[in-house]
Amino acid sequence: MIRLNKDTPSEVLQEVKKGDLVTDTFSKTGLVEEIETTDDGLYRIYNFHLVTGRTITIKK
Template sequence: MIRLNNDTPSDVLQDVKEGDMVTDTFSKTGLVESIEITDDGLYRVYTFHLVTGRSIVIRK
């Protein structure tokens, strides 16, 4: 299981793929259904959509 939070290194965030089991250490745990990576000019935003319908958003 991969723990995703703001302390997670960028190379680990890049290596997460669909089907991986992830958690945000609080209440969101599940398999990754899809991944969106966007750049808002200030941060790179990683959005991991889980099969449970929840999303984990990390800004680096």
């Protein structure tokens, strides 16, 4: 299980793939269904959409 939060290194965030089991250490845990990565000029934003319908968002 991969723990995703603001302290997770960017290298780890980039290696997460579809089907990986992830958690945000609070209430969101599940398999990754889709990953969206965007860059707003200041932050790189990772959206991990889980099969449970929840989304974990990390800004780095």
